[in-house]
Amino acid sequence: MDKHELGMFLRNRRERLRPEDAGLPSGPRRRTPGLRREEVAVLAHMSIEYYVRLEQGRAPRPSGEVLAGIAAALRLTDTETAHLHVLAGTVATGPTRLRRDVRPSILTLLDRLPGTAAFVVSATFEVLAWNDLAAALMEDFGRLDPDDRNLARRAFLRPDADGGLYGSSSAASFRQAVVMDLRATLARHGDDPAVTGLVADLRAGSTEFARLWEQRDVERVPMLTKTFRHPAVGSVTVDCDSMALEDRDQHLVLYTAPPGSRDADALTLLGVLGPGAAVPGRRP
Template identity: 75%
Template structure:
C-alpha cells in the first residue's frame, strides 16, 4: 500500500469535484476547491476521521468495500477506480522489470506492413522495434541509443532537438499529457523497476511541465485517433492512429496509416520510396 500516493490521489480527485455536481449546495463559505472531506465521507458511508487519515497517509489499508464507496463518492472512472485499488494494495500488480524483448512474430509483422508506419513501444515509452516507414516518418531509430529512443524523454526533455519538437506533430501537448497518465499507471505496476522510477525522476526534475501534469494525478488517458506530422520531405501528413496492446509483455504496437487513395496515403507511399536515407539527405534533414 502506497499511503502517500493514495492520499495525494484522493485529494486531487476530491478537489476537482464541484458540490453542485453531486447535488450539494456550494455555499458562500467554501475556501478551498472541490468537496469537503466530510462530504466525501458521508457519500462513501465512512467516518470523516478515517477519510481524513487516508488523505494524510496515516490510515491502515482500506477494504475493497470502503474503496468502492470512496470511488463512487468521488465519481471515479473505471480506470481511476482500478488505480485507486492498486495504490491501496488490493489489486494485483506486476513485480520486477518491464519487458523490452519483442516477440519474433511482431517483428515479422512490422515488415509486412509496407503502407503503414509501425513500431513497438515498451511500458516506459521506449521504441523497441520499427519498420522502415516509421523511421522515414519520424526518425532513424537505428542510430539512437535506448535513452534517445524514449518518446517520453523526447517529448519532455527534447532529446537531440534544441527546441524540443516532437517530429512536428500537431498534438504534442496532448501526447505529453497522455505520457504522464500512462507513466503514472506504469509506475503503479512496476514500483521497483529502476528503468521506470528513474525515468519518472528524470522527467520530474528536468521538465516543469511534466512536474505540473504529474502533480495532477490524472490516470484517464484519452485515445488519440489521428495525428498530423509536419514532415520536412513531404509536408503535412495526417494519419489514423491505432495502438494495440501486447498484454503478455506490457507493450504496444502503434500503427500510423492513411485511407487508400487519399493524399496522405500518397505521401506515405512517397516516404516509403524515399526511405530514411533520402529524408536525411534533404536540406534540413
C-alpha cells in the same frame, strides 16, 4: 499499496469535485476547494477518521468495498477507479519490472505491414522495435542509443525547435498522454528503477511535465489522427491505432492513411526513400 500516492490522489480528486456535483449545498463559508473530508466519508459510508487517515497515508489497506464507496463519492471514472485500486494494492499488477524484449511474432508482423508505419513502445515510451517506414516517417531509431529512443524524453527534454515531436501537430496532446500513462505505469511498476528514474528526470528537467504530473490525471483521450511535417514529403496526416501487448506491458502503434489519398502516396514515397528520409534538412 502506495500509501502516499493514494492519499495524494484522493485529496486531488476531492478538491476537484464541486459540492453541487455531489448533491451538496456550496454554502458561503467554504474555505477550501472541493468537498470536505467529512463529506466524502459520509457519501462513501465510512468513518471520517478512517478517510482522513487514508488521505494522510496512515491507514491500512482499504477493502474493495471501501474503495467502491470512495469511487462513487468522488464520482471517479472507470479509468480513475482502476487507478485507485492499483494504488491501494487491491489488484494484481503483473510483473514488477518492465520487459524490453519484443515477441518474435510481433517483430515478424512489423515487416509484413505494407503502407503502415509500425513500432513497439514500452510502458515508459521507449521505442523497442520498428519497421523501415516508421524510421522514414519519424527517425532512424537504429542510429540512436537506447536512451535516445525514449519518446517521453524526446517530447519533454529534447523537443523540436517549434516545440513539436517529429514535426507533429499533436505534440501537446501527446505530452499530456505521456504524463497520464507514466503515472499509471509508476503505479504498476513502482519498484523498477527504469520507471522511477525516468519520472524523476522528467520532473527535474521539464517544468511542463512537473506541472502536468501534479494534476494526477489518468483519463486520457485517444489520438485518432496525427499530422507530421516531414522534411522530405511535407505534411502527412495519418490515422493512429495502438494495440496493447498486455503480457509484456507494451503497445504496438500503427500509422496508416486511407488508400488512394495524398497521405497514402506520401507514405508510399517514404517507403521508397527509406529511413534516411527523416534526416533534418531534407526538404520536399
